[in-house]
Amino acid sequence: MKTRQLMQLQTFSRTVLKKNEQIYIIILLIMTAVRICAQESFASVSLSDNRIKILLRLTGMSPRSILTPVQENQTAEITFSIRLYQKEKESNPFRAVLVKEVSKIQWGQWMPVIQRYVVQSDNGSVYFTNEQTFVVAFLSQRFNLSFLPKQKESYYILTRIQLKTLKFLPPFTILEPFFRNYYKTTPWVQTELTG
Amino acid sequence: MTKKKPGAPVLSGVISIILLYIVLIIMILLFAGKILSDISTGVSLTQLRYLGFSLVLPIFLLASIFINIYKLVKQKRAKAPGATFKTKLLIFFTFISLLSSIPQGILALSFINTAMESWFSSGTGDAMTGGLQIAIDYNKLVSSEMKTFSSSRIFENILGQMLTSPDRMWHTLKNIHPMINSLAIYNGKGERILSRSDKNFTESNLNLSMKEGVLSRSKQGETTVLRIHKNFTKNDVRYFAVISTAFPKNFDTYAGNITHALRLYTQFGKFHSAFFLALIFFFTYFSLPILLLSILTSFLLSDEIIKPVVHLEEAINRVMEGDYTHRILSKHKDDLANLVNSFNRMVAELEQSRQSLVQNEKVSAWQEIAQRMAHEIKNPLTPIKLSAQRILKKYQENPESIGKILSPSVDAIINEVENLTKLIKQFRDFAQMPVSHMSKINLKKHFEQLIFLYSGSFSRIEVDISGVKDISLMADPDQLKSIFSNLISNAIDSFNGGKGKIIIRSDEIVKGTLNYCRIQIMDTGGGIRIEDKPKIFHPYFTTKEKGTGLGLPIVERIVSEHRGQIWFESEKGIGTTFFIDLPIKQ
Numbered sequence: 001m002k003t004r005q006l007m008q009l010q011t012f013s014r015t016v017l018k019k020n021e022q023i024y025i026i027i028l029l030i031m032t033a034v035r036i037c038a039q040e041s042f043a044s045v046s047l048s049d050n051r052i053k054i055l056l057r058l059t060g061m062s063p064r065s066i067l068t069p070v071q072e073n074q075t076a077e078i079t080f081s082i083r084l085y086q087k088e089k090e091s092n093p094f095r096a097v098l099v100k101e102v103s104k105i106q107w108g109q110w111m112p113v114i115q116r117y118v119v120q121s122d123n124g125s126v127y128f129t130n131e132q133t134f135v136v137a138f139l140s141q142r143f144n145l146s147f148l149p150k151q152k153e154s155y156y157i158l159t160r161i162q163l164k165t166l167k168f169l170p171p172f173t174i175l176e177p178f179f180r181n182y183y184k185t186t187p188w189v190q191t192e193l194t195g
Numbered sequence: 196m197t198k199k200k201p202g203a204p205v206l207s208g209v210i211s212i213i214l215l216y217i218v219l220i221i222m223i224l225l226f227a228g229k230i231l232s233d234i235s236t237g238v239s240l241t242q243l244r245y246l247g248f249s250l251v252l253p254i255f256l257l258a259s260i261f262i263n264i265y266k267l268v269k270q271k272r273a274k275a276p277g278a279t280f281k282t283k284l285l286i287f288f289t290f291i292s293l294l295s296s297i298p299q300g301i302l303a304l305s306f307i308n309t310a311m312e313s314w315f316s317s318g319t320g321d322a323m324t325g326g327l328q329i330a331i332d333y334n335k336l337v338s339s340e341m342k343t344f345s346s347s348r349i350f351e352n353i354l355g356q357m358l359t360s361p362d363r364m365w366h367t368l369k370n371i372h373p374m375i376n377s378l379a380i381y382n383g384k385g386e387r388i389l390s391r392s393d394k395n396f397t398e399s400n401l402n403l404s405m406k407e408g409v410l411s412r413s414k415q416g417e418t419t420v421l422r423i424h425k426n427f428t429k430n431d432v433r434y435f436a437v438i439s440t441a442f443p444k445n446f447d448t449y450a451g452n453i454t455h456a457l458r459l460y461t462q463f464g465k466f467h468s469a470f471f472l473a474l475i476f477f478f479t480y481f482s483l484p485i486l487l488l489s490i491l492t493s494f495l496l497s498d499e500i501i502k503p504v505v506h507l508e509e510a511i512n513r514v515m516e517g518d519y520t521h522r523i524l525s526k527h528k529d530d531l532a533n534l535v536n537s538f539n540r541m542v543a544e545l546e547q548s549r550q551s552l553v554q555n556e557k558v559s560a561w562q563e564i565a566q567r568m569a570h571e572i573k574n575p576l577t578p579i580k581l582s583a584q585r586i587l588k589k590y591q592e593n594p595e596s597i598g599k600i601l602s603p604s605v606d607a608i609i610n611e612v613e614n615l616t617k618l619i620k621q622f623r624d625f626a627q628m629p630v631s632h633m634s635k636i637n638l639k640k641h642f643e644q645l646i647f648l649y650s651g652s653f654s655r656i657e658v659d660i661s662g663v664k665d666i667s668l669m670a671d672p673d674q675l676k677s678i679f680s681n682l683i684s685n686a687i688d689s690f691n692g693g694k695g696k697i698i699i700r701s702d703e704i705v706k707g708t709l710n711y712c713r714i715q716i717m718d719t720g721g722g723i724r725i726e727d728k729p730k731i732f733h734p735y736f737t738t739k740e741k742g743t744g745l746g747l748p749i750v751e752r753i754v755s756e757h758r759g760q761i762w763f764e765s766e767k768g769i770g771t772t773f774f775i776d777l778p779i780k781q
Contacts, residue, residue: 073458113330113450114412169455172462174230174473179466 041186043159047149047193054143056080058161058186063135066108069166069182070117076108077164080141084193087154099155102145107167108138139163155193161186208495216488219252223481230477256487263494274705276512277505281497288493296486300478308471315463323457330450334442337374337421338410341440344372345423346408354380354427354436357389365391368438376420377439383432394418394441419447503531507538512708517758519546560734564622567735567744571618575611582607618743625734625745631671631756638666638701638712645679653687655694662700668712668779674753681746682716682773688739689720689771703779710779711759717772723765731763 044055058078066076081103085096106121116127117134128134149155166182168175176183267285270278344350349371356364357380368375377392411422419442427434463470506523513521522539525532582604589597642660649658686697698717703710723731730736732751737744754761758778765771 073454073461075458112327112454113334113447115331168466169459169462172459172466172470174477175466175469178469178473 041159041161041189043157043189043191045157045191045193047147050146050148052084052143052145052147052157052193054082054145054157054159056082056141056143056159056161058139058163061135061139061163061184063132065165066135066138067131070108070110073110073112075167075169076138077105077167078108078138078141079103079105079162080143081160081162082143083158083188084145084147085156085158086150087156096156100145100147102143104141104143106138106141108134149193157191157193158188159191160188208498212488212492212495215252215256215491219484219488222252223484227477227481253484253487256484256491260487260490260494263491276508276708277501280504281501284497284500285490285493288496289490292486292489292493296482300475300482304471304474304478307474311463311467311470315460315467320457320460320464323453323460327450327453327457330446330453333446334450337440337442340372340374341410341421341423341438342408344375345425345438350425350436350438351427354425354434355429357429357434361389361391369393374440375438376441379437379439381435381437383434385435388434392439414447415441417445417448418442503535507535509708510538510542512706514542514545516706516709519549564734568618568622571735572615575614579608579611621743621745625749625752631674633669633671635667636670636672636675638668638714639663641672641675642679642699645676645683649683649687655692656687656690657696658683659696659698660700662698662715664701664703666701666703666712666779668777670757670777671753674756678750678753678775679716681750685746686716686718686720686771689718689722691721695719704776706776711776712779714775714777715772716775717770719770722767722769722771723763724767728763728765 040059042057042059046053070076082101083098084100086099088095088097104121106119109118109120110116111118111127114127116129117131119126119128119134119138126137128137163184164182165184166179168179267278267282271282350368353364353368353371356367365378368378376394378390379387380389382388407424407426409424411424413420413422420439421442422437422439425436425438427436503523503525510521510523519542521542523535525535585600586597586604589600639660642663646658646660683697686695689695696719699715700717701712701714704713705711724738727736727738732747733744734748735744751761754775754777760776761773763771763773
């Protein structure tokens, strides 16, 4: 199957893509900024031993929407962002203090030489042969943050996931504003932090 | 003498344009610089959020241009001096701007497109795909070889020499499978008991979780190493053998580079047209404000260029209106300044000639008046002299019968003296025009009152004043009444007691920079003879039996006093129309 994918990739620019050019021109002219709201971020948050453990996962995504560009030798990028807030006193319930902000980016690719999927991040590369496992790993991220909560203070966490199903390479980054259909961003989701 | 300065100072306009230009260039350099930097480094185009903000300046420029165009259209409709010339200049400047910027844009974009097309040619794509395929095939070959060899009986037999002659075993292994670069054998506890390598590999302790026959890949510096694990038994003792092979140095890096390049090539194939359109968009986005600024500058330049021409046109209009005192000042030392100086000299000479002409005309007029006066005075003097001579003769010949002729002769003398008194009074009226007292006059009401006065005296004549519009103008009401009375009387006289029609109408017109009221008094009378036409405004010229010949000269003088013009068109047997243009504001 992988050989077939590679063959597709080899002939991609010469055959299939030319047919798609007109479609992309139309897309460019329309310049729609599509923000798909069907996707949601799932966050599992726990606090123990002065450490916050968070599992962030993008749900509601069709695996095909990740796999198709990746199998076309493109890179997918996902950014997981968390913000830890300390709630204000009753005097001003609408304001909160930002305590910590962390973002992690990982990239998903198909490695044709070793015939494996890879999820790369600052922590290194993880290889996958199974498509489903790759998609699950790519759309998930764990955070393990040291945190010493103050007594009698309450905290909450905002989480957000930004997905680029196709990451443009320079100089094609100029196209980013016009192809918003490759970008999906979940709203900030609030989760109370309980010990 | 009124002198016109050569246009309002354009310094503020020039400074504004320069400031705008500097702001624009700074904005473009910063914004475009950041975008280009983001593009080259592959960072997301975060600055695009300011794209809307940076639209403020082009919108401002566009609005300024539209305001200027609107003003120009208004000027053109009002037929303001220089409006057409300014339009032509603007079209010219805009055309020049487009002529220079559009080819530049096309050229720049074509260069980029051609460069990209040649860089991402199908040959490059084939080379990259081929290179990648070689890497894939090589990787497959090595993996396959390692798997096949590790599961072969030969490998098991070679491992049998492990305890007796390990060096021989290694040499045999290398001879049979030169691709293998290292061998390590571990005991059941995972402790390394034997290790051979032709490369400087650092074999770590055995990972007992490794499954037999499964390839593992690891990096040793710049080299990728492929390992495979085999279990075997010797003398009922279990051992683990790990053979490794090294890929050529930087194999993975180079393969990664090819993959990355192919990724870029794929994006080029996929988004080539979109990329070109995006380039056009950004190029237009950044060059449009400069183009708009150049058009705005052309408005300023056009104003500056046409100013002397406008002043010249205005001055010509003033001269045409009879103001010979108007002069244009020019600070510049260019061709237009020479033109302005020539114009000023011409107007000065014209004024001198006019004054001279007026003086000559005055002299001629007075000579004519004197002749006419002498003639008019001489006419009654003859009967007076004859009457006096008759009385004297009768008194000398027969004084008793003097009573018979005394009364008619003295009556004749008195009658002629009265005529002389009347003649002198009219002459005095003509010579000494009263001082004008200007006030706002509604022309329609003025004519209505005037016609009412005449209504009883001309029952057979129809007077139509429906064409008199409700226009107000500044004039002396008595003198205005004198003008129209004279003209209407002349019109009535032209019917010789017969039927006729007098049509009076008025319109508001623009001459040069001034608004005028044009009054037309048309009659269907006998008309004026061709030979009389040049003389009708001459004092004492009359075609009537009892006319004084001072009516029309007085009318002309009043019109002139009001800074207006009077002329006529007449056709014998059809009628006469008098035209009077009076300025609405004095």
